[in-house]
Amino acid sequence: MTDSKYQILFNNLEDASLAVGVNCVLFTVTENKLKILITSLHPKLEKLLPGGVILNNETAEAAAHRILKEITGVEDVFLQQFKTFSEPKRFNYQLDPETIKILNINFPYHVKFPERVFSIGYFALINFDQILRTGGVMRENNLWIEFKQLPKLAYDNNLIATEALEALRKELFIKPIGYNLLPEKFTMPELQRIYEIILDKPLTRSNFQRKMLSWGIYERLEERKEGVSHKRPFLYRFNKEKYDRAVKNGISFWI
Amino acid sequence: MTDSKYQILFNNLEDASLAVGVNCVLFTVTENKLKILITSLHPKLEKLLPGGVILNNETAEAAAHRILKEITGVEDVFLQQFKTFSEPKRFNYQLDPETIKILNINFPYHVKFPERVFSIGYFALINFDQILRTGGVMRENNLWIEFKQLPKLAYDNNLIATEALEALRKELFIKPIGYNLLPEKFTMPELQRIYEIILDKPLTRSNFQRKMLSWGIYERLEERKEGVSHKRPFLYRFNKEKYDRAVKNGISFWI
DNA sequence: GAACATTGTATCAATATGATACAATGAAGT
């Protein structure tokens, strides 16, 4: 036996030839940059998107939530499925002796990894300031990396990340989801920065505000933002009732 | 042994607890109605969306193409993945004695069906007139059913169909895909009918044409449609080069 | 109290959209 904290990850491997997992591309905006979370089993091992196998009695979405919580400690994240990756050879993990040594685990050689792993891709949005730092076993190997500076990730994880951003950008034009990257109360200039950073292009301020407010789903609060050295902007809040009503009336969101 | 033609469907079942399949919602427009293909193992058994398990060395998309060809005989269909269905109990098939009798098959009782089956959903578009009637084993059980008249299907197949239509409608506003339901050469009024039937609402003729032509991806041919008892409309053809150029320039398609 | 940055909002030209109109045209009917 070993007391490696990584042992738990390898104890419950089923001897199956097939597995279905999820991968989450968790976006956040901080320091005026679009970043995603990447992780790894160990600093010396390759970088990965958060992910894992779907358990027996779990939907894919539940698995994505569970894994995001296990690895990062975050809960109640906005999640959206965007594509399932099915290349037969996309996942080809083998535990080599070097890795076993790094992780300090006992690996029973009669257990084999699945020959094929499908991955259901989710993109997730979270406000950086709200991240709870109570993550799971791999917490210390988590890294927020600017999307533009993404290193080589394992398997097809770079492809998954790229397609996640495409899906996110496409969805930005169809549904108001950008507010998920902000605190509950936010200003229009803050929302504009989110759009600009995700789309990677400047938007005209007055026209952006007019558009956002025309949807009638952001409710303006009495308060204004405090502590700014200029005119204080209004605070807004996403209003789910207004949103549901707008969707029912067939609204089309568009920039 | 038996000479039932259905035997082949059950001979290669692996003794696995998990499987990943695809389901295809194949749309067509005929008789001014939006229809999809449903099938069944036998007229007395429940109705299904075309689908099947993904083979070992096959991508999901290849499986969708293969299955559409096997079941319906159609090739070169426009396919788009839209969602993966992962409810743990969504697929709960058991071969009961009645079914075995109807199909006249030998079913080895030590073989079990997978306890859980994931399904990657695709919607597909095809021009009704181009369907080759050289389909596979279940050809005679295929039915084109008007979407509005859909009967109860097995498992979660009604949900899959519903979400497929939502995905198709959403995509109509984002990419020009409606032409896949028409022959290579088509007129603007024909294209308009496709949109109207899918969206289930009338569109204004002159504005529709203006919009479609503004994208600059349909090339007008010299010929006009023959044999109509009124002014002959121009024929158009989808131009892939123009389309790729437009996408590269960041065009947004919209109605 | 002046300088400064940024905000809410107004304005106007350019563009896009919705609604309507009308001449053109080919087959069918007389």
Add this chain to the structure above:
DNA sequence: ACTTCATTGTATCATATTGATACAATGTTC
């Protein structure tokens, strides 16, 4: 041969939306 008819291509115009610019308002900082 002529009329009728349905449908097409295209024009037009009122309205709505968008892009660009301007300006007064308002906190903090100096």
